[in-house]
Amino acid sequence: MYNQTVARLTYKALLGRRRALLLFALPLLLLVVAVAVRLLGDVDDDVTKQLLGGFAMATIVPLIGVVAGTGAIGPEIDDGSVVYLLAKPTRRAGIIITKLIVAIGVTVAFSAIPVFLAGYILNGNSQQIAVAYAAAAAAASVAYSALFLLLGTVSRHAVVIGLVYALIWEALFGSMVPGARELSVQQWALTLAQKIGGSGAGITSEVGLTMGVTLLAAATVGGAWYASRRLRVFTLAGEE
Template sequence: MYNPTVARLTYRALLGRRRAAILFVLPALLIVISLAVRAFSGADDQVTSDVLGGFAIATMVPLIGVIAGTGAIGPEIDDGSIVYLLSKPLKRPSIILTKLTVAIAVTMAFSAIPTLVAGLILNGNGGQIAVAYTIAALVASIAYSALFLLLGTVSRHAVVIGLVYALVWEALFGSLVPGARTLSVQQWALALAQKVAGQDAVSSDVGLPLAVVLLVAVTCVATWYAGRRLRSLTLAGEE
């Protein structure tokens, strides 16, 4: 189902000069913050958890997911170039799965790796905190990529909607409002981090079994519906 040609074109679109520069900003900022915090406060597990949970997982990962997920297909739909891709003898699920794979890979590279590096800088992986948050970033990257890829197929304002979701729902409501936490990818990912590092180091309001079910369900449903939307787009173009 993976198509190397589609993957190459998608990587080229996502890692173009302008978009790649945007992708590097947040990871670079996380590393700078981590260096400054370590220099001023030393190695502290609670501070490490606050930085990785408050900035890396709550802000950086969803924002990078927005850029990679919507950018994998949204611009092609907006400018009409998707028609050329759809005119090729390619199965629509293959196109979606390939673009999702690329979006996941890019999101993981620009979020999970910096999270691990930041954690090692902050406390040298004391209490497995760096590894725990890295796992959370990896898992969240999959769900965010699927959600935002779907968003790119259903709206021409996918980036704006994605930013609102990432900044308002995930970073604000998902962290502060108890009822909203259950419906937050951030909290689902933190449930896995909590399993690795322990409840004292990482906090999540969602139990691990429910978190795993929701992560898998959201990823699968979003991917399936994105493929369905792409089929509808093809039919509309042919009519």
């Protein structure tokens, strides 16, 4: 199912000049903020959790997911070049799976690793907080990649819709509105952080571990399945 040619083209699209700038700028911003906070004075576990949970998980990680997820297929659909890919004897499910694997790899690399580094800079991984949030960022990256890849197949305005979702739903409602938190990818992922950190870390989530993992898996599998189905309805003329 994994196609090396499709993977190479997807990596090239994601790491092109414009998207690469965003992919590098977002984690760099997180690290700069972490260093600045650390230099300003003593940083305790609560400050670390506020930065990693309220800024990294709520804003940086979903934004990276938007860039990588939509960029894995959206531009090819927008400019019509996807028809050349579809004309080749390659299963469309294989195309989606390959692009999803690439998007997940890029999203995890540019989110989970910087989140761990930021946490380590802030408190040296006290109470396993850096590891816990890095694991949550990785889990969220998988779901975001699938959801935003799907979005790239259903709308030509995938980036705009993704940004609205990331900045309004995840960063605002998913962090502040109690009822909406249960439908937030970041809250589902935070169940892993809560488990890894244990009671000493004080990380909380609005859903339980089993429910959180189930919802993350459902979002990932469901997003990939429907994206594959959407790709099947494209004709070689690039029309549905």
